[in-house]
Amino acid sequence: xxxxxxxxxxxxxxxxxPQTFDEVIGQAHVTTTLAREVAxxxxxxxxxxxxxxxxxxxxxxxxxxxALNCSNRNADGSPCNRCDSCLAITEGTSLDVLELDxxxxxxxxxxxxxxxxxxxxxxxxxxxxxFVLDEAHMLSKAAGNALLKTLEEPPxxxxxxxxxxxxxxxxxxxxxxxxxFDFHPVPVEDLAGYLSTISDREDYKSDPPALIGIARHAxxxxxxxxxxxxxxxxxxxxxxxxxGVRRALGLADSEALMRIAEAVAAQDAKAALxxxxxxxxxxxxxxRFVSESLGFxxxxxxxxxxxxxxxxxxxxxxxxxxxxxxxxxxxxxxxxRAVDLLSEALVRxxxxxxxxxxxxxxxxxxxxxxxxxxxxxxxxxxDRLERRMGKPGETPSGTRPQVSEEALAEAxxxxxxxxxxxxxxxxxxxxxxxxxxxxxTDEPPEPEKAPAVDISFEQLxxxxxxxxxxxxxxxGARRWAFFREAVPAGVEGNTIILEVAHEFHxxxxxxxxxxxxxxxxxxxxxxxxxxxxxxxxxxxxxxxxDDNVVDMTQLExxxxxxxxxxxxxxxxxxxxxx
Numbered sequence: 148x149x150x151x152x153x154x155x156x157x158x159x160x161x162x163x164x165p166q167t168f169d170e171v172i173g174q175a176h177v178t179t180t181l182a183r184e185v186a187x188x189x190x191x192x193x194x195x196x197x198x199x200x201x202x203x204x205x206x207x208x209x210x211x212x213x214a215l216n217c218s219n220r221n222a223d224g225s226p227c228n229r230c231d232s233c234l235a236i237t238e239g240t241s242l243d244v245l246e247l248d249x250x251x252x253x254x255x256x257x258x259x260x261x262x263x264x265x266x267x268x269x270x271x272x273x274x275x276x277x278f279v280l281d282e283a284h285m286l287s288k289a290a291g292n293a294l295l296k297t298l299e300e301p302p303x304x305x306x307x308x309x310x311x312x313x314x315x316x317x318x319x320x321x322x323x324x325x326x327x328f329d330f331h332p333v334p335v336e337d338l339a340g341y342l343s344t345i346s347d348r349e350d351y352k353s354d355p356p357a358l359i360g361i362a363r364h365a366x367x368x369x370x371x372x373x374x375x376x377x378x379x380x381x382x383x384x385x386x387x388x389x390x391g392v393r394r395a396l397g398l399a400d401s402e403a404l405m406r407i408a409e410a411v412a413a414q415d416a417k418a419a420l421x422x423x424x425x426x427x428x429x430x431x432x433x434x435r436f437v438s439e440s441l442g443f444x445x446x447x448x449x450x451x452x453x454x455x456x457x458x459x460x461x462x463x464x465x466x467x468x469x470x471x472x473x474x475x476x477x478x479x480x481x482x483x484r485a486v487d488l489l490s491e492a493l494v495r496x497x498x499x500x501x502x503x504x505x506x507x508x509x510x511x512x513x514x515x516x517x518x519x520x521x522x523x524x525x526x527x528x529x530d531r532l533e534r535r536m537g538k539p540g541e542t543p544s545g546t547r548p549q550v551s552e553e554a555l556a557e558a559x560x561x562x563x564x565x566x567x568x569x570x571x572x573x574x575x576x577x578x579x580x581x582x583x584x585x586x587x588t589d590e591p592p593e594p595e596k597a598p599a600v601d602i603s604f605e606q607l608x609x610x611x612x613x614x615x616x617x618x619x620x621x622x623g624a625r626r627w628a629f630f631r632e633a634v635p636a637g638v639e640g641n642t643i644i645l646e647v648a649h650e651f652h653x654x655x656x657x658x659x660x661x662x663x664x665x666x667x668x669x670x671x672x673x674x675x676x677x678x679x680x681x682x683x684x685x686x687x688x689x690x691x692x693d694d695n696v697v698d699m700t701q702l703e704x705x706x707x708x709x710x711x712x713x714x715x716x717x718x719x720x721x722x723x724x725x
Contacts, residue, residue: 159373163345164206166237167225171203171210172341172369173333178207180328185214186224191326193298193307195283197314198330201368205246205281207330208308212236212244212277215306232274244277249285258293265297265305276305283309284316291318299324332367335359335461341369342376346387351380353387359463360392397432404443405469411485411513412476419510423503433502434493437509441489443473448482450474481513488512601640602674610673611635618669626662629655633682641678643670646685656682 165171168178177196184190194211196204213226213236220226226233235241245264252261261278280286286294298307298321309325311317333341339355339362346353353376361379365372375395376387383391393400403422410419426436446460450470453459457467477485492509496502619627629652636646643666647653656662667680 159345159349159377160201160370163348163373165203165210166213166228168207168210168214169225171207173337173367174203174207174330177328177330178210181207181211182214182224184224185211185220186222190215190306192301192305193325194309195314195317195322195325195327196308196310196330197327198312199332199367200312201365201370201372202330202332203369204310204330205279208277208279208310209236209244211306211308212241212275212279215275215277216241216243243274244279246279246281249280249282252280253286253290255287255289255293258290258297261294262297265301274304277308278305279308279310281310283311283321284313286317288318291321295320295324333362333369334367335362335463338362338365338367338369338372342372345373346376346380349380351376351385351387354389357387357389357392360389360398361387363462364392364396364398394430397430397435399426399431399436399439401466401469403436404440405473407440407510408443408447408473408477410510411481414514414516416511416514419514420507423506423510427503433506434496437489437493437496437506441486441493443470444477444482444485444489446470447473447477448479448486451479451482484516485513602638602643602676602678604635604638606674607635607638607643610670614666614670614673618666621665621669622662626659630662630666634685636683636685641676643667643678643680645680645682647682648685650684653682653684 168182171178194208196208198204210226213228213233214220214224216232216236217226218230218232228234228237232241232243236244247257247261252258265276265278267276295318301307307325309317309321314322314327339358342358342361343353343355346358357379358376361372361375365375375392379387379391379395382395389400392398403426406422407419410416410422423433427433446456446462446466447470449456449460450467451474456462456470460467474482488509492505495505618630622630629647632649632652633645633647633656635643637644645666647656663680663682667678670680671677
């Protein structure tokens with residue numbers, strides 16, 4: 148059986164724990180410095196090792212303890228690993244090395260016991276006592292303060308090593324008394340090469356892509372990567388391949404990420420939902436898939452703006468190629484919107500929400516911006532209109548074409564809550580889908596152009612409150628400040644006449660064609676046919692040309708209703724006296 152006898156089997160991360168400074172991978176800036184300090188006899192009395200889990204903090208502390216107590220130490224400061232002291236430290240039986248877990252030794256009484264141990268002599272006259280305090284950030288404030296004096300001035304034969312993943316939780320006075328070393332996540336390529344070496348020693352049949360996938364998933368942690376490789380090897384009976392990695396972790400393949408990018412680019416909600424269904428049927432962890440999709444869209448964003456991806460990211464070349472291919476399909480605006488939506492979905496999934504539902508909702512919002520009401524969704528719809536107005540191949544990737552005022556007006560209009568006629572649904576661009584259509588269709592219907600209609604002033608009066616109130620958020624603060632002074636003055640065929648009292652407001656509205664188009668499009672939805680809008684100055688007499696001027700107070704005032712009588716009338720409620 149691979150890996151040796153079952154009865155003597157050790158976890159890989161314990162079996163192959165580094166025993167010398169040279170064997171620690173990815174932390175040369177730490178190990179080289181420590182080895183030189185040991186060789187020159189300039190070892191500090193206290194060290195602080197910080198960094199992510201599985202990067203070698205405790206292992207390096209043990210190697211440092213061996214180097215300090217080794218009787219046959221090499222000239223470069225590395226321990227020999229053959230003397231009695233080295234063997235005892237390796238086996239964990241040495242009396243000169245004391246490892247403590249601060250999570251369970253975080254009281255003042257525990258620190259008092261450490262102080263007593265510090266005063267005891269070492270096992271030999273030349274030996275050094277090394278106290279390794281793991282998870283040092285778990286020390287209470289009182290315990291940390293109790294340790295200060297001992298940490299600052301320990302006996303000559305005592306050295307402290309504090310290891311933590313969260314150094315900012317330590318007291319400043321503790322950090323200032325120790326020499327700090329930051330351990331970094333191991334790069335993917337270095338970690339994959341190390342896994343290949345261990346795989347050969349264990350007689351595993353491993354594929355390089357599988358090892359790279361394990362290294363990427365481990366996030367720079369050597370311990371996590373060895374544990375995962377061990378799990379995949381057990382699943383595949385000694386074989387470590389990409390399929391085994393996906394099954395062990397519940398991962399989707401790289402093709403699924405590209406399919407999502409293509410669905411977003413094509414605004415194809417059907418394809419996105421079908422992919423989610425396939426992944427769920429295969430047992431893929433959807434929360435992890437959303438996280439991977441978030442990382443993939445981050446890569447697409449980098450591909451849009453970074454000329455040399457290898458300088459800012461640690462990924463294999465095939466991943467860079469996938470990012471660049473997706474960047475040619477998805478514009479930057481939609482990429483940023485995807486990052487925001489997927490980040491929000493990931494937070495909800497971590498809160499325990501239903502995985503498939505949250506994933507489907509996120510991809511629906513991605514592929515159909517009209518289902519969302521946020522400003523980013525409106526920008527995505529505008530970008531789609533811009534791309535459709537340009538000729539194919541005319542706009543280079545990552546640039547924005549010139550957009551007309553008509554496109555801005557049509558994209559900015561918010562659909563009215565009620566449709567008075569079927570023709571009003573067709574006022575958008577000929578290729579854009581009406582919001583009332585199903586979200587997922589094989590081929591969207593071909594809309595028809597709404598005909599122009601003549602309207603009466605009574606019709607304008609009827610729809611004016613809804614038209615006026617619905618334009619405030621659409622026009623924006625600057626345009627609304629000018630438009631709010633306009634009042635309906637009359638109609639001419641299919642043209643609505645609006646009067647503006649102030650000359651400055653009138654000139655601002657007349658020069659901004661987008662305002663007229665937005666108001667006209669909104670009014671067309673409410674009237675059931677295409678209309679136009681024209682602004683003119685208010686007559687000097689203060690009255691409109693038409694006698695039927697709308698009183699603006701009717702837009703503000705509403706009849707007061709007694710809540711008690713309303714409940715009694717509508718719901719049959721009765722007043723009960725206490």
